[in-house]
Amino acid sequence: MATPKNLVCLWYDKDQAGEAARFYASVFPNTEVKAVHKAPDDFPGGKKGDELTVEFTVLGIPCLGLNGGPNFPQTEAFSFQIATDDQEETDRYWNAIVGNGGQESACGWCKDKWGLNWQITPRVLTDAMAEGGAIAQAAFAAMMDMRKIDVSKTEAAVAGARADA
Template sequence: MTPKNTICLWFDKEAHEAARFYAATFPDSKVTAVHEAPGDYPSGKKGDVLTVEFTVVGIPCLGLNGGPAIKHNEAFSFQIATDNQEETDRYWNAIVGNGGKESECGWCKDRWGLSWQITPRALTDALAAGGSEATRAFNAMMTMSKIDVAAIEAARRG
């Protein structure tokens, strides 16, 4: 059954490679279908992979190999909630260590330019608490690239 809503992500020519990486990295993620172009198109030829259906942590996605004209940017990101530092490190290191780039405040980009927020629940819980706890956690987060759970928890406690 086709989902009612699917996120479409534009890639140059590596949608299948990206989808396989996401499926291997995140739970409840898989490549479900690969479709070849039935004819030539502006950035490809008949028989090239045109679209890839996949899920990322249960979210249905479609990778479109549309060519180099459109680039990913921070206007769209996947936010992955993590339960502890080990899980945070695993996802962060998988993305950054596979040709990605670190950014700030828990953000990083994969090698295809797609943005990810690797966000420990300790951070979202601290921010949701409001007041001085949230302020201290927020100020600590603003100094980080990858989120340090112990530092967030210490800041929250004051």
């Protein structure tokens, strides 16, 4: 199997990359674990034969999970933004991540139990933001009061802005 020319490398604490990759594959379509690579020799914090890296995809995006240890925890500086088409899809992804030991945050952000950040973002919100002007302002104001994005409240805010125009 040829390694992609470019992929996202995600640092996990010791022995977490495989578990995380299998979870992502259970939640998102077009997501799979491609390969698990064992350490060929002892290394700082690990031994020969330990799971070192995991090749996987998230919605078709090639990733490499590195079991690097606790030195570099995930931050909000990196997140996957997942575009959703309706409330059912938004709820499904949000509930899977938060319900599996994750945490809610604000404005459509949540964090999985391994510390990786996700933006579960309905297209109605990103489409409104792309329109700009009063439409974007209305959608943005509605979003600022939310944790998980509520599609109907976003649509109502956009409809109100259109009616006022």
